[in-house]
Amino acid sequence: MVLITLLILALLFVGPLLWLIGVALKTPDELSAYPIRWLPAVFQWENFARALTMIDFWRYLTNTLELATIYASLVTVSSALVGFGFARLRGKGKQLLFLVMLSTIMLPPILTVIPTYSLFTHLQLIDSYWPWVLWGIASTPTITFLFRQHFSTIPVALEEAALLDGASYFHIFWRIFLPLSIPICVTAFILSFTWAWGDYFSQALFLSDDQATLAVAIANGYSDPTGMPFTNILAAGTLLYIVPILILFLFAQRTFVRGIVLSGLK
Incomplete structure (x- = not known):
């Protein structure tokens, strides 16, 4: 059964x-x-060849890889740093601040679109990758939670021994805690990379045609002069679009699963 x-x-x-x-x-x-x-x-099979030639597929693919890699790398490092602070540092109001951060997960992203667009327009950051850089530096609640849960399980003796040797908390984070968290880092990178790779709305809103990503190009590029889509070519392009994500997950699936398990130990 x-x-x-x-x-x-x-x-x-x-x-x-x-x-x-x-x-x-x-x-x-x-x-x-x-x-x-x-x-x-x-x-x-020629539908796949047409999917590669009807749009500048490789240029859009390069744009998407660049944007997703930048965002995922920054989110992984910044979320690890914030998670370390919540897990190991002491201070008044830490638990309240942590709950406030987690509560932002329930905030629908669509509610922040207009103020975010107005802010980036005022800062003249439209048509660039700077929004994703700033989002990456700001970390994300979900990835921060994963790191916080994992860092809470590392024995306090390691931290105390490093402090007695004169190490700073940043040194402890960078030289001790982060190397012990490779599975969590891989998990965080894959989750962040997948989000940036699959995001259509933000990329269509903030990027120009020259910097457009593959999601935007596929959604708009496989159509005739009247705007009617070539459904079979669109399907072929979509399959090519998901191949890099499948390859990434297949190569890192064991580490990914291990990272999820480790983050849930406590």
């Missing part, structure tokens, strides 16, 4: 991906045919 349930759930998760693959390999006539054909008569 358990195996059957797992198979059903697996099909529910994999089903949309299989449908997307089927659409990407069909001709336009097969997409509009009735009754629906689940498999194409002839696999149209």
